[in-house]
Amino acid sequence: VELPVDILHWGLALSPILALLLLLAVLRWQAPEAAPIGVVLGVLVAVLAYQAPWETIAVGAGKGVWDAIFILLVVWPALLLYRVGEQAGAFDALRRGITRFSRDELFLVLAFGWVFASFLQGIAGFGTPIAVVAPLLLALGVRPVYAVVIPLIGHAWANMFGTLAVGWLATLAVIDLEQETLTAVVTAALLWIPNLLGGLTIAWLFGRMPALRRSLPFVLVISLIHGGGQLLLAFWNPVLSTFLASAVALVALYPLSRWGRYQEDEDYGDEDRPAMDDERQDPGEEDEGEPVMSFTKSLVPYIALTVLSIVFLVPPPVAETLEQVQVGFEFPEVTTGYGVETEAEEYSPFEPLTHPGTFLLLATAIAYAVFRRDGSFDAWQERGDGEGRGGILASTADDAVPASVSIVGFLVLAKVMDHSGQTDVLALGIEAVAPAVVYAAVANLIGVVGAFMTSSNTASNVLFSSLQQSVAEAEGLSEAAIIGAQSTGGAIGNAIAPANVVLGTSTAGIVGQEGAVLRKTLPWTVAVAVTVGAATLLFLGVGG
């Protein structure tokens, strides 16, 4: 392979990513409008500067559409679940019922946006935490943009070892690690940073310094369980580390909710509470009649989702049996003029019986049946708050279509850049100019770029782990620290990945406001990346 690693080709490879950031975050284009510009740029650069034949472009684009389907199979059922709950009055019942446990909105926002989102990522993944939690936060009175930002930040840390460690297993499949346990432990230690900063940032978004101070015991306890638990479990079983840690944190919410500190809402006076819609009526003070269903019934879809996921994904014999059902397309070997080869393969077979979209769909069907049987749809419609069952499918499609076209665009761009060698040039360019110590500090940024492009920690590690390992070896850097940095970058990059952002804006009903979300998650991602870079240097200093 004779890739042109020079400033011109590096800049050209970076141009589609910069164009997307510019269009979305600065010029405030909507994601469906911006995505094609990125694709066109990526294809032009591939053909004109990277000598990619059209067949290579076609195969890359086809794989991109296929990758997008994995995410869309979460988007559509998640939106359907939201619409079913909305038209049955479930969110009203949920919002009012939850105040029995705590009337502290800060506690509830952290509980849903951080703890529950992390739990969902621990087991389901594929964007499920964002798609499910954003509507729940809306029901609590969180402003729409923040309802998307909070789970994006809250779930990011759990990407690497989440979804039963699919990212970790994929990494082991593409590289041979000399010190597997040490790498898992260093990775888990680095992931503690986005976990802690995620909790603190959510509190800060909620109510700046006063909220940050009040949330501190909560954040420290949960982060100790999340980050510390994952770190300890990484020694024993990385595959279950996030799932077990996030499940324990979920259980810990109950004793925390009994603590007087988090029982009643704090009076913030004139303090700024940017995340909350303070115009909304207090659910305890309003006079709008009884909810149309019980609190327990409003939780049916989430209980069903959790139970189905645990029963079918956690016991290895069950999961292994279900994973045998696979559907996929074959693609031929393709190459470029610079010798970038992509092997022929049955590409990323889809396992319908273990995909979280299937569980979301089943949970939706169960919720629909329960709500229909007890007459919730009709009762909610009679109160003038719902449109009935008839409009559920149409309104789902209204939200899902714009999200779908942009997600396809982003994933097509990622694969075209990968198959034409642009992705490799981006990483190799950094490696070529950065001295060893600088490379170590920015290694996680390569992971961030991979996740930004693909919306996947797993895909980022599959793309870059091999390169990171080679550079670590050539520069005499610790393999564990560099792969840990790559993996952590891949996790935090999910907070800015356009496909994830679109997933959130579509389920929060604010398609078109992706730029507003990015302007909040981008600074967080940069701050965490810098901290992770410093921690990587620390590990290298300690480990030699």
Place this chain on the structure above:
Amino acid sequence: VTTLRLNGIAFLVMLASLPLIAFGSTGDTEALWLTGLVLLGLALVVPTATRWTGGDEDDDEDDDGEEDGR
């Protein structure tokens, strides 16, 4: 509504392009994968084109979009 319908058609065309590309490239049938690629390309530019030609309800958001309700 027009924009939404156009995007809906574009999305279906995107999905339809996948088997054309996969079977065309695997079976070495250039016309098939080329058709798939062209269809995908056309479908991908529809949403951007509607920014200028559709011009309906989906105009730019407010400042930060934080005041918008669902």
